[in-house]
Amino acid sequence: MTGAEAGGAPIVRVERLRKRFGGTAAVDDVSLEIRAGEFFALLGPSGCGKSTLLRLLAGLEHPDSGSIAIDGRDMAGVPANRRPVNMVFQSYAVFPHMSVLDNAAYGPRVGGAGRAEARARAEEALELVNLAGYGSRSPDRLSGGERQRVALARALARRPRVLLLDEPLSALDARLRERMRLELVRLRETVGITFVIVTHDQEEALSMADRAAVMNEGRIRQTAPPAELYEHPADRFVAGFIGSVNLFSGIVRAVGDGGVAVDAPAIGARIEAAGARGPLLGRPVWIAVRPEKIAIARPGDAPPERAPGRRNRLSGAVEEVSYLGGVSVYGVRVAEGAEGLVRAARANAERAPSRPFARGDRVTLHWPAEAGAVLES
Ligand code: ATP
Secondary structure, three states, X not given: OOHHHHOOOEEEEEEEEEEEEOOEEEEEEEEEEEEOOOEEEEEOOOOOOHHHHHHHHHOOOOOOEEEEEEOOEEOOOOOHHHOOEEEEOOOOOOOOOOOHHHHHHHHHHHOOOOHHHHHHHHHHHHHHOOOOOOOOOOHHHOOHHHHHHHHHHHHHHOOOOEEEEEOOOOOOOHHHHHHHHHHHHHXXXXXXXXXXXXXXXXXXXXXXXXXXXXXXXXXXXXXXXXXXXXXXXXXXXXXXXXXXXXEEEEEEEEEEOOEEEEEEHHHOEEEEEEOOOOOOOOOEEEEEEOHHHOEEEOOOOOOOOOOOOOEEEEEEEEEEEEEOOOEXXXXXXXXOOHHHEEEEEEEHHHXXXXXXXXXXXXXXXXEEHHHEEXXXX
């Protein structure tokens, strides 16, 4: 059971945290709770403030206002080396002149452990990151992935309550990155330490984290488990940052039955969407629909089985075709302008028996009301 499932007590509690650099609000009124044992991701585009937030947790930056409590203790005035956290950086910060074992033992040594104790913990940590037997090697005889694991071992050997990881995989090539993701998840399960990872890579965050906070311009826009971020984004920023999405702007013309009908002038259509909350009649909204929830068919074909219920329907011509291996994404022109190019994704396994769609083909798009999320900002 993960910390998130256990609903454990928060090990990190951030309240109304602010940090400015000159005219930039790097962290702008952020409140956040991270549960003990959780794999938590801070996700957002470059410059959104996620590294600054991590550095504030580590004690490498000092807040202008607000508070941080870790493991029930207020961190104000507690220097970095006295906090129950440890940080792993993007570039493998290992000492080239020390052996792998000495590198790993450095963490506990700095933390005040005696020589024998530091060595024992270093050996244990090296085993955890699959580097048992590498202790006497010099880091310059290691691959990039192995060096990053040495950095991880050094951080783990200090036995922090919270491990802070700042883009730890970004210097690795794509295949290694994917393997290390799985290793990090396994490692977190083995050691039971809370992991907080900073990344701009949504796939990385979604695949590893129990919950993620999506940041933009110093603020947290939404904190939720990956599936909820994807299925129920709080706003257009989150919808667009997590995966790809079609957004239709319009005015709510009817409300009922837990759903809305929206007049979307840019595409000249009325769209129905389910799951709307609050008084929305007459309000401007955006309907977000994921490309894979839009079925694409030739005019006259029976609408595909997988999209039952109330249907939204648009017709147009295929303008873009992107073959991505497992899926193909079709850009279908249903009206002029940016909102008029609607993307529909289709699993290529479903393609048979009909031939694939090609540029210029006339098609119809269908999706059920339940596929659309209603966003107010
Ligand atoms: P990236 O993924 O590019 O590292 P980030 O989301 O981690 O971005 P931060 O590094 O936290 O973003 O930076 C947030 C904002 O604060 C940026 O506008 C950045 O330029 C600014 N900033 C960060 N550190 C400093 C600093 N030491 N001095 C001045 N400005 C800074």
